[in-house]
Amino acid sequence: MTTTSIIPSIHLTSVYNLLIDTYGEMHNDPDYDPLGGLVGTILSQHTSDINSDRAYHQIIKTFPTWEEVRDVPTHLVAEAIRSGGLANIKAQRIQDVLNTLTTQQKESGGNKPLTEYLYDEIEKRTPEEAWRYLRTLPGVGPKTAACVMLFDMNRSIMPVDTHVHRVSKRLGLIGPKVNAEQAHTVFAKIAPPDWVYGLHVGLIRHGRQICHAQRPKCGECPLYAQCAYVGSVNPQETGIS
Template identity: 35%
Template sequence: MSQDGAEWTATRVRTLHDDLVDLYGPVETTEAHGADPDRDPAEGVRQLLTTILSQNVADQNTARASENLFDTYADFAAIEAAEVAELAEVIRVAGLPETKATRIQRALSAIREETGGAYSLAFLDAMPTAEAKAWLTDIKGIGPKTASVVLNFHFGKPTMAVDTHVERVSKRFGLVPESASNARAHDVLDSVVPDELTYPLHVLLIEHGRTHCSARNPDCDNPVCAAYCDCEGC
């Protein structure tokens, strides 16, 4: 029996997290997640470019495009200076090659101009989360999901990256209104999910979306769906 209509508070979100942990086990925060003063400043830029490549494409194609990109060009300056058509061919496996090539070069240009010549996103670490997110999303082609991936995964900032699994499960659970846009879903989840649960809940919601709460023919025979979900399968 679901809790349809119940108000989502931080306490209830913590309960959902705990119930998902009971089903899938705890999420371990790896060394690759969160701010690290000893980390190469270029890693944040690499993550941003890789996340742009990942937009609307399978993980294996993202990995191939990313490998092609960083193997082909010596540094970020060379990527920014490349002919768009040439860059598009290098990353073609990621889909939308001309669009993504333009977005990558636009992002590198914005970073270089912000820092006075360096290709580093380290300046975002000192910004409040909302300000850092606004800086990234002001770059045309970078939406809230791409910004949230970089800010949460690289800097450990409390902002939820809402992919298709997170959005679907959140709407079925009533965490996010069914009619909400993806951008609105980011705002809603950022407002209700406790900061310390942003990353683990993101991982757990994706796991639940892949394992049980699929887009078609969901497998609702599990205690989490029984407690929170009101989809047709339940």
């Protein structure tokens, strides 16, 4: 596994410190189970955490291994995850991922449990390569792949959701024309790996509590002096476009 050393800009350092001062220290708690994380992330799409957690617990209670989930008729998987919503689509998506991993492993002559296979495939790549690899799996987009990388594997890829994207642009951490998908790559270049989790959680909290999409509360914002949106910093100097 390759580790990268990144020296953060003064601007990013100020933003990071202010986020930590405002929202507290953040600690990641990875379980190093990327396949469970991937299934959990698929289940979490378009539903609440409570519903997707319930669906996840039900699928692992019903089927003791991911190989069983792969092999049973799709409607039985859908039944097990019914509480997570969009059950038929998600059941098919989960089985597609499991079948793709099975085919990949067969082609490379391996015979490990799928959980172990996916873990090894991620571990042997750099974070950015592993993020790109995950995205080759059916139905796995940039944010889902980044969630697995960061939350399950503790590898420094920033999941960019709507809050992270909006707040990063306003602060000038990324350029005004950088879209959410490109932002994943930008953060991999500008943020020290140890900061990625704290930045992710801090930017989401800031987006939810103060820097709203409509009518951000700039008057009470602790990051005002670091914000390109209100003109405190120049996005041309701070943002990577």
